[in-house]
Amino acid sequence: MFRTFRIARWVLPRRIGLLGCRFQSTLEFKELHPSLLKKAHQSVQEIVQLDQALSKGDGFDAETQKTYSRVSSIRSMYEEYQELLDNLKGLQEMIQTDPSLKDDAKSEFDNSLPQFRQVSNNLLRKLLPPHPFAEKACILELRPGVGGTEAMIFTQDLLNMYIGYAQYHHWKYHVIAQNENQSGNGLVDAILSIDEPGAYDKLKYESGVHRVQRIPATETKGRTHTSTAAVIVLPQIVESVKDAEQSERSFRPDEIRIDVMRAGGKGGQHVNTTDSAVRITHFPSGIVVAMQDERSQHKNKAKAFAVLRARLAERERKEKENSERAARKDQVTTTDRSDKIRTYNYPQNRITDHRCNFTLYDIEGVTSGVKLDEVIDSMAARDFEERSKSLIE
Template sequence: MITRFLVKSLQINKKITRPNSVIIKKWYSDLTTKDIENLHPALLKKADTLQVELSKLEDQMSSGKEFNVEDSKRYNQLTSVVSIYNEFKINQSNLKELEILIEDEDPILKEEALLEIKIAIKDLINSTNKLKIKLLPSHEFAEKPTIMELRPGAGGHEANIFAQDLLNMYIKYCQFNNWPYELISKSDHESGSGIIDATLSINQLGSYDRLRHEAGVHRVQRVPTTETKGRVHTSAAGVVVLPKIDESQNDPNLRKFAPGELRIDVMRASGSGGQHVNTTESAVRIIHIPTGIMVNIQDERSQHKNKERAMTIIRARLAEKELKEKAEKEREQRTGQVSSVDRSDKIRTYNFQQQRVTDHRCNFTLYDLQGCMSGEKLDDIIDQVEKNETDSRSLELIKMIESEEK
């Protein structure tokens, strides 16, 4: 479809200033070769199948047949996918029409088409990427809030300080995005700088799908403030990202525990806290006996609140563990699959000397370390990690579809 601007420019007889068509044509050729990737036929076939499924549900709806909860849920899912698919087809058609006009003998028509090609290409790239994401199965806990746990790794006291820096980064990220959050627990280093561990609850629905990519070992390279010779030290901190299961609602993912599955101990809180530390058994330790997963909470004066927080964390850890085991079994059962590579170890390096942040999973470098640490540029990195994951999962899906057709 030719845009109104292009049609109007053909209808009026006025001299316009136009860029060199040879330059634009070269730019267009380079861009299409580099940046536009046609969707794999297997993905297009899947999109067509989903469109047919939606049509059947629409016929069912128009006939007056009652929808159950699952039908309604599926209808909403399909509507979202097909809407993006239709957008993709329109953008694809627009680009093809403009490609034909570029070869037209009319110089005005040709050069106006070249001017509009840039927008058409960006629109197609955007809709292609969105469709790829929509065709992939969403994460089981995609809509959940998040629990993040941070701990120092190798590197001595500098690792404690870096863990605190990461905690501050995620808090600022929440503030930048206007996400509600709560610091569930934090144990400070005895020196007063850095942390021993911390647990952050991010109560924004859907935040888990965004932040799950932050799980892994984060590495920092910088000159510590205590370093007298100016030598660069390397240290690390670990980030665990868990889905937060809502215990106040009828959540189907809410874990029920069998008698004897949990061991719950109460004790006096340790550390600073005045008389309260020595007189009140407010600290709570919960151990999941089958897995050995243990949670200690002592931040609140109320034993009840500490137990509630500990239960939230242990449910989140178990949900994540079971989901990973389920995904691993599914991968093992597939034949001819393209295996995902787990690169949770050393996922990212923060180099303070060079003011850069490099994510090793997608080989993306952001040359704005302060912007990242302030939370404002963290999305730039997460976007690239998500794109890398989408491309990888798309290859797995294509392989699976092709194997099913054999």
């Protein structure tokens, strides 16, 4: 992965890991893997070509514009990286050959090292292929798992956590649908839309089964229960009601069936029902979306189509990812495996994310959404590490 410069230690101890920054000798620093540098170099060449096209007067379309801004930021980072690297190498040379300048060189070396590390990390981050939905707003679907009423209460807690998280970041959000259980203390299901572009990128690691361990409010004998709730994170594909109508058009009539949930009878002026529930069945995928929260059937339909679109897009992405992984034939564990991802242990005031083995002792902080970022960031770091590994393979 990294070559340790000068001092021959080709095999990194495992605990240092990919981005581990443990330096035994102050003269050590890590260069990026040659294959990564080759990629950066390619970007630089790409930009030269684009520049030539531009000077010939060819207009840029939106797509080229995007790649241009991407590769040009890679280029500037790559140049900065090279410059810092040369500088460090020079200083190292100086320290070893010229005893008179050793102290000065040493302090300068120490000063520029953190900057080098940051630049090299940023460069690596840029080189990773961008997530297809990274810019999207997102939709969270929550459902109770095992544990009866306690699971429903936990689903409500999770919904509050994500709402708190959105509020903490001053992001716009709205609850698309929310069905309470009969006794009114928990949720049978809920759909939350967070309308901030890029919210998907942050929250995508939340997909999976969340487990809670606590003494439920419904427990009379004081025993600790374990219950679960499932969270699904979807990219928001349809942004407005207008889009939703167009999205309805984009399905073939034989692909979908729209049911309005109404008893028979003559309808029209004969009755004045307030039941506005809509159910959409998408035959090719077997996805069924039902929506009843709005007073207008029309709005329910638009919402249902937005959710259907989101589910289809996420499914498509997963399939693509799986086939790519199968093509590489690697057995890398993925970050979005569908089993238990996180435990909320109330008696111990502990939250553990099982994918990255990250533990935080602040239930209150996380479930209010304020400290959720800490968990998400550690997950993002691990995902970053894995993705860069797959880039080199």
